[in-house]
Each structure stands twice: as C-alpha cells, then as structure tokens.
Amino acid sequence: MITLDPAILSRVAKPGRYTGNEWNSIIKDPSQVGITVALALPDVYEVGMSNLGLKILYQIINNRPDAAAERVYAPWVDMEAEMRRYHIPLFTLESKRPVQHCDIIGFSLQYELSYSNVLNMLDLSGIPLLAADREDKFPLVIGGGPCAFNPEPVAAFFDCFVIGEGEEVMEEVIETAADWKKAGKAGGRTALLKQLAGLKGIYVPSLYSVSYAADGTAAKAAVNCPEAKPVIAKRVIRDLNQVEFATRPVVPYLDIVHDRIMLELFRGCTRGCRFCQAGVIYRPVRERRPEILLQLAQELVDSTGYNEMSLTSLSSADYSCLHQLVQALIERFKEQGVSVSLPSLRIDSFSVQLAQEVQQVRKSGLTFAPEAGTQRLRDVINKGVTEENLMTAVGAAFGAGWSAVKLYFMIGLPTETDEDIEGIAALAYRVLDLYKTVKGRRGAKVTVSVSSFVPKPHTPFQWFGQNSPAELERKQQLLKSRLRDRNISFNWHDTRTSLLEGVFARGDRSLSQVILAAWQHGAKFDGWSEHFKSDVWLEAFRSAGLDPYFYAGRERKPDEIFPWEHITCGVDKTYLQEEYQRALAGAATGDCRRDDCRGCGVCPGLGVEVLDWGEQANG
Numbered sequence: 001m002i003t004l005d006p007a008i009l010s011r012v013a014k015p016g017r018y019t020g021n022e023w024n025s026i027i028k029d030p031s032q033v034g035i036t037v038a039l040a041l042p043d044v045y046e047v048g049m050s051n052l053g054l055k056i057l058y059q060i061i062n063n064r065p066d067a068a069a070e071r072v073y074a075p076w077v078d079m080e081a082e083m084r085r086y087h088i089p090l091f092t093l094e095s096k097r098p099v100q101h102c103d104i105i106g107f108s109l110q111y112e113l114s115y116s117n118v119l120n121m122l123d124l125s126g127i128p129l130l131a132a133d134r135e136d137k138f139p140l141v142i143g144g145g146p147c148a149f150n151p152e153p154v155a156a157f158f159d160c161f162v163i164g165e166g167e168e169v170m171e172e173v174i175e176t177a178a179d180w181k182k183a184g185k186a187g188g189r190t191a192l193l194k195q196l197a198g199l200k201g202i203y204v205p206s207l208y209s210v211s212y213a214a215d216g217t218a219a220k221a222a223v224n225c226p227e228a229k230p231v232i233a234k235r236v237i238r239d240l241n242q243v244e245f246a247t248r249p250v251v252p253y254l255d256i257v258h259d260r261i262m263l264e265l266f267r268g269c270t271r272g273c274r275f276c277q278a279g280v281i282y283r284p285v286r287e288r289r290p291e292i293l294l295q296l297a298q299e300l301v302d303s304t305g306y307n308e309m310s311l312t313s314l315s316s317a318d319y320s321c322l323h324q325l326v327q328a329l330i331e332r333f334k335e336q337g338v339s340v341s342l343p344s345l346r347i348d349s350f351s352v353q354l355a356q357e358v359q360q361v362r363k364s365g366l367t368f369a370p371e372a373g374t375q376r377l378r379d380v381i382n383k384g385v386t387e388e389n390l391m392t393a394v395g396a397a398f399g400a401g402w403s404a405v406k407l408y409f410m411i412g413l414p415t416e417t418d419e420d421i422e423g424i425a426a427l428a429y430r431v432l433d434l435y436k437t438v439k440g441r442r443g444a445k446v447t448v449s450v451s452s453f454v455p456k457p458h459t460p461f462q463w464f465g466q467n468s469p470a471e472l473e474r475k476q477q478l479l480k481s482r483l484r485d486r487n488i489s490f491n492w493h494d495t496r497t498s499l500l501e502g503v504f505a506r507g508d509r510s511l512s513q514v515i516l517a518a519w520q521h522g523a524k525f526d527g528w529s530e531h532f533k534s535d536v537w538l539e540a541f542r543s544a545g546l547d548p549y550f551y552a553g554r555e556r557k558p559d560e561i562f563p564w565e566h567i568t569c570g571v572d573k574t575y576l577q578e579e580y581q582r583a584l585a586g587a588a589t590g591d592c593r594r595d596d597c598r599g600c601g602v603c604p605g606l607g608v609e610v611l612d613w614g615e616q617a618n619g
C-alpha cells in the first residue's frame with residue numbers, strides 16, 4: 001500500500017484526484033479475493049470518473065465476492081512529476097496498491113488521442129509497454145471501448161481487447177484468468193491468451209500475423225494458432241433489462257465532467273447518420289423498459305444524493321416512451337429538487353413541451369445539431385432533418401422563453417463546397433432573425449460550434465479521404481469571415497489534433513512504433529491543447545518512415561482491405577459501401593426502426609433484434 005505524503009499533495013492541483021475514499025467507493029482486501037482488476041481511463045480523474053461504461057463494470061465486478069475492481073486514471077503532469085521524482089508507482093484509488101500488483105488492468109479507449117497516455121500509465125506502473133515483453137508476473141492488459149473496433153495502431157501494447165459491450169464478457173474474462181491463476185498459471189501467459197481467444201468478443205493481437213500489399217495497404221490478418229477465430233464479432237447484450245446497471249456510482253469530492261446521475265435509456269441508434277461510428281457499432285436499438293428505468297432512477301437518487309439526472313443515450317429524444325418517463329420522473333423527484341436533463345436533442349424530435357417539462361426545476365441552454373449548413377450536405381450525411389425542422393424547433397423555443405441556442409456543425413464532410421460552409425453562417429443569421437420575428441426585438445445569442453470531420457472505421461465514410469489541416473483551416477477562416485454579428489459566437493477545433501485522430505482511427509499495426517516514439521519524446525495528454533506537441537508527432541512519423549496523410553487523407557478504393565477487416569460490429573461492409581455511394585448521390589436512407597429494413601446485417605448476423613417498448617405497447 002502506498003502512503004501519499006501530504007507535502008506532495010500540497011504541491012499539485014486538485015489533490016482530490018488522488019486520495020480516493022469517495023462515497024460509494026468499494027475497498028476490498030486484495031488478499032481475500034481471487035482476482036483484482038484496475039479499471040483505467042487514460043485521462044484525468046474528472047474525465048475518467050464521467051465514463052458510464054467503467055461505472056457499470058465497477059459495480060458488476062465488485063458484486064462478485066471473488067473479485068475486486070479498483071479505479072486508476074492518468075495523473076496530471078504536476079502529479080506525474082512528483083511521482084517520478086519520488087519513485088511512486090501508479091496506484092489504484094481504492095487500496096492504494098501499485099497497479100503492477102493487480103491481475104488485470106483494463107483500459108477504456110474512448111478516443112484515439114489518449115493512446116500516448118496509455119503508454120505513460122503503463123510506464124508509471126513499471127509494466128513493460130510491449131505485450132511481447134511481459135512475463136507472467138505482470139497484469140493482463142486489456143483494451144475496450146469504441147477505439148477497440150480498430151485496435152491495430154495500439155495492438156503491440158495490449159494483451160487482448162474486448163470488442164463490444166462488456167457486461168457479460170468481462171465476467172468470463174475474470175473467471176478464465178482466475179482459473180488460470182489457481183492452476184499455478186499453467187502454460188504461462190501464452191496459455192491464458194489462447195484460452196481468452198476462445199471467448200466470444202475477445203481479440204488477442206499476438207495470435208494474428210498481419211501482412212501488407214506492395215502499396216502499403218493491409219493485405220491480411222491471418223490466425224497463427226487454432227484457438228484464434230478468423231473474424232471476431234462484437235459482444236452485444238440482447239436485453240438491457242437483464243443486466244446490471246451502475247446504480248451505486250462513486251460520488252466524487254470535486255467537480256467532474258458529467259457530475260450528475262446518468263440514466264441510460266437505451267443503446268444503439270437507427271437513424272443512420274453516415275458520419276457516426278457510434279450509430280453503427282452499437283446497433284441495434286435496445287431500450288430499457290420504463291418501469292425498470294424508474295426503479296433504477298430511484299436507486300440512483302437514493303445512493304448518490306445528486307439533484308440532477310441526465311437521460312443519456314445516443315439520441316435520447318428517440319426513446320419511445322420518453323414523455324411518459326419524463327413526466328413520471330419529474331412527478332416522483334420534484335419534491336427532492338431533482339432536475340431531469342436531455343443532453344442530446346434532435347431537431348426533428350424536439351418538443352417545447354418536453355423541453356419545458358425537463359427544465360421545470362432548473363433551466364439551461366438548448367443545443368441543436370444541424371451538422372451541415374445546407375440541405376444538400378445534410379442529405380449527403382443522411383442527417384434526416386431540414387432547415388424547416390430547425391426553424392420550427394428554435395422558433396418554438398424562442399416563443400417559450402429561451403433566447404440562447406448552440407448549433408453544432410462539422411466541416412470537412414464528403415462533397416463539401418464553400419457554399420456549404422457559407423450556409424452555416426447563413427443559418428446562424430436566420431436563427432438570429434427568427435428571434436426578432438418571434439419576440440419583436442433583437443436579443444438572441446447564437447453559438448456556432450464547428451468540429452473537423454474525422455472519418456471513422458465501420459462507417460459509410462470509412463473510404464473518404466480526410467481534409468488536410470490546411471484545407472480545414474481555410475474553411476474555418478472562410479466561416480469566421482462570414483460571422484460578423486456580435487451576437488454570434490464561433491468555436492472551432494484544432495485541425496492538427498483532428499489529423500492525428502484521423503490517422504489512428506483508420507491506421508494499422510505499423511503505427512505502434514510511431515506512438516511509442518512520440519511518447520518517448522514527450523507526447524501525452526494529446527487531447528489537451530496546452531500539451532499537444534505536433535512537432536513531436538510529425539518527427540515520430542518521419543523517424544518511422546510513415547506518412548500520416550497515407551492513413552488520414554487518402555481516398556480508399558472500394559475493394560481495399562482494411563486493417564480492421566477481421567473485427568466486425570455485425571454491419572456488412574457491402575451495406576456500408578452502398579451507403580457511401582448513396583451519400584455521394586445525395587440519396588437519403590430511412591430509420592430502420594420506423595421505416596423499412598435496409599439489410600445492414602446486424603440483427604440476423606448477431607442474433608439480436610430491436611427492442612422498442614413503445615412500439616410493443618401500441619401493438
């Protein structure tokens with residue numbers, strides 16, 4: 001057990017990041033359980049503590065009498081300096097034991113810019129960075145989360161990956177590792193990895209030999225042992241009502257990114273936005289029953305004391321029983337002052353009545369996501385909304401008393417022209433003018449927030465060549481020049497980090513050497529603008545003889561083999577290619593839950609089906 005010197009904590013910002021002992025944290029004696037798991041997120045405490053997936057796994061694992069789950073996050077740079085100065089290894093927040101002494105360390109990989117932090121955390125733990133260098137005494141290093149759907153750029157650093165939803169498979173991993181440990185680690189680490197490879201949804205990179213074509217593209221990922229499967233299909237929970245939810249989450253002592261109750265309504269989305277990876281990899285839609293959600297909400301309020309509840313999902317307004325649920329939640333908790341919020345509102349699903357209902361207790365701003373400035377481009381990305389939808393929603397909101405709205409857009413989308421960029425500015429002005437029409441005076445505030453589009457694997461746009469940083473900056477400046485009204489605020493993203501994200505999103509195993517070299521020369525916290533070192537990354541590419549634009553900026557051929565070809569989320573590649581062609585033609589595709597099935601393949605391929613309780617109630 002590590003005892004932190006108060007003098008060290010007095011020299012770092014936010015010492016509460018490292019002290020643990022928060023409400024609902026579970027401290028077990030490691031010597032009394034068979035397996036110990038460090039659940040890690042490679043970013044600071046405030047970000048890591050906001051991750052719903054890790055909250056769920058924390059509760060599931062700690063429900064087992066034979067296992068203990070603890071938390072670990074990336075120490076901020078000031079704390080890391082102190083730890084290196086005084087030779088303090090990375091430790092868990094619960095028992096304060098070195099991470100190296102745990103049996104498993106599981107990283108949730110939410111975004112590609114966290115990869116250098118994974119290496120930093122392994123190094124701080126004293127764990128060899130390369131999986132090939134790890135002996136039996138070191139923890140099993142597992143990756144999961146959305147980035148695991150193309151884990152190849154970080155394949156060298158992980159023993160295995162969980163592909164898909166972790167509630168069930170994580171228990172199977174623990175049982176397999178516990179049995180191996182009880183048996184005296186028979187056959188060594190290699191034997192354990194081969195056993196894990198037999199579990200559905202587990203990918204062990206070392207059991208695959210990767211080859212490349214003469215032009216540098218991926219050729220094949222061939223299994224090199226009989227235990228490995230040629231294609232790894234994602235794990236999926238058939239019925240969310242049957243699995244544990246995080247009803248007793250750890251309540252922090254300091255502000256975190258999402259410092260409120262997170263009530264997950266459903267998983268999946270069938271809207272079919274062509275840029276959205278989450279909308280593909282989490283298919284199909286599976287809703288929780290309203291009565292189950294009310295029960296979970298009661299447990300969450302009772303166990304945390306929070307006064308705000310966020311109804312989370314990819315598109316929460318699409319929950320089929322939303323109005324009944326919101327009314328029931330407000331009725332049940334209004335006396336306790338618990339507010340209900342919907343973080344994600346589609347323009348076409350927006351209801352002023354609903355917005356007013358959820359903001360009875362506390363009123364906040366409204367955010368809408370038209371994504372593109374013209375109808376032509378919204379059709380290309382299959383957003384499925386019109387300018388009329390936006391004006392109707394915003395006009396109703398203005399009429400109901402709101403005066404500030406935030407509009408989200410992307411630039412760098414396929415087929416985008418300068419007219420589409422200028423269309424963003426035109427839309428912002430029309431929203432301003434609408435306020436004057438509705439209220440008879442000026443006074444609205446519009447925030448235009450623009451991110452740079454990054455093509456992701458397993459989406460219809462995985463063939464698209466990403467815009468270069470120079471082109472994205474030109475488009476940002478063009479838009480900025482069109483937004484001259486002081487009532488319009490303009491936010492945009494760093495294009496250099498978008499390039500790096502694009503490289504790793506669709507990269508291959510060759511990139512492991514780049515990540516290692518960049519980390520060795522100081523790369524970490526790449527998602528934080530004050531720490532991003534573009535020159536370090538570019539030098540790492542040069543030293544490895546690799547061109548980042550080969551991975552990010554190249555339009556793929558229709559028949560190109562992708563580095564993630566041996567990992568499937570259940571959606572057919574041919575369907576995605578058809579969707580890409582429909583995008584280029586500006587053809588819309590309907591919501592498969594409400595309209596006709598388009599044959600993406602996920603339901604029959606994975607043996608799951610859409611669960612829509614509102615539809616069932618209506619017969």
